[in-house]
Amino acid sequence: DIQMTQSPSSLSASVGDRVTITCRASQGISNYLAWFQQKPGKAPKSLIYAASSLQSGVPSKFSGSGSGTDFTLTISSLQPEDFATYYCQQYNSYPPTFGGGTKVEIK
Amino acid sequence: EVQLLESGGGLVQPGGSLRLSCAASGFTFSSYAMSWVRQAPGKGLEWVSAISGSGGSTYYADSVKGRFTISRDNSKNTLYLQMNSLRAEDTAVYYCAKDDCSSTSCYEDVWGQGTTVTVSS
Numbered sequence: 001d002i003q004m005t006q007s008p009s010s011l012s013a014s015v016g017d018r019v020t021i022t023c024r025a026s027q028g029i030s031n032y033l034a035w036f037q038q039k040p041g042k043a044p045k046s047l048i049y050a051a052s053s054l055q056s057g058v059p060s061k062f063s064g065s066g067s068g069t070d071f072t073l074t075i076s077s078l079q080p081e082d083f084a085t086y087y088c089q090q091y092n093s094y095p096p097t098f099g100g101g102t103k104v105e106i107k
Numbered sequence: 108e109v110q111l112l113e114s115g116g117g118l119v120q121p122g123g124s125l126r127l128s129c130a131a132s133g134f135t136f137s138s139y140a141m142s143w144v145r146q147a148p149g150k151g152l153e154w155v156s157a158i159s160g161s162g163g164s165t166y167y168a169d170s171v172k173g174r175f176t177i178s179r180d181n182s183k184n185t186l187y188l189q190m191n192s193l194r195a196e197d198t199a200v201y202y203c204a205k206d207d208c209s210s211t212s213c214y215e216d217v218w219g220q221g222t223t224v225t226v227s228s
Contacts, residue, residue, distance in 0.1 A: 034214040043218040087152055091214040094166050098152040
């Protein structure tokens with residue numbers, strides 16, 4: 001199985017900050033990488049697919065980049081509604097695997 | 108609007124069985140692969156199983172292979188997960204999700220609200 005490693009596992013940031021989360025795959029996955037946002041007690045929500053394509057309805061402050069094994073999710077200006085846990089997922093091969101998550105907290 | 112509504116969760120004893128259902132609406136159900144993803148209390152996301160739009164292809168995580176069976180009824184727009192020989196480590200919120208696929212590479216683009224399964228004596 002492909003292992004997905006996210007870093008950091010948690011971070012504290014202020015409203016207005018630019019935040020970057022990284023995700024590394026244990027082997028090359030081309031651009032088959034998705035990002036999800038999950039708020040406490042809620043279902044995950046798709047943000048980014050194919051490494052850099054924004055899901056319909058997702059604000060443009062979210063962006064994704066990368067290919068192969070190294071990927072990033074960037075939030076350009078953190079807002080109160082963005083405090084959540086973020087997960088990456090590879091879907092290059094079965095089984096799809098998720099990173100361990102990055103919890104974004106208020107500083 | 109795409110909607111997915113899971114049901115069937117509950118408390119079950121170790122070794123017991125449970126069948127989860129997911130009622131889909133707002134899209135042509137038979138045209139899309141579907142998945143189940145779970146989340147144990149306080150833990151991350153774990154993909155469980157997936158099924159093609161026709162139901163002809165199924166996929167399972169090693170952790171549930173031989174115990175869980177995914178199926179679908181396209182006439183009822185409903186996805187199922189039959190869970191047998193349940194273990195304490197199967198305790199989780201189970202999410203139904205619609206897949207968006209590029210060839211055979213699929214990710215979950217829409218998620219249900221989840222149903223809770225608790226395995227305990």
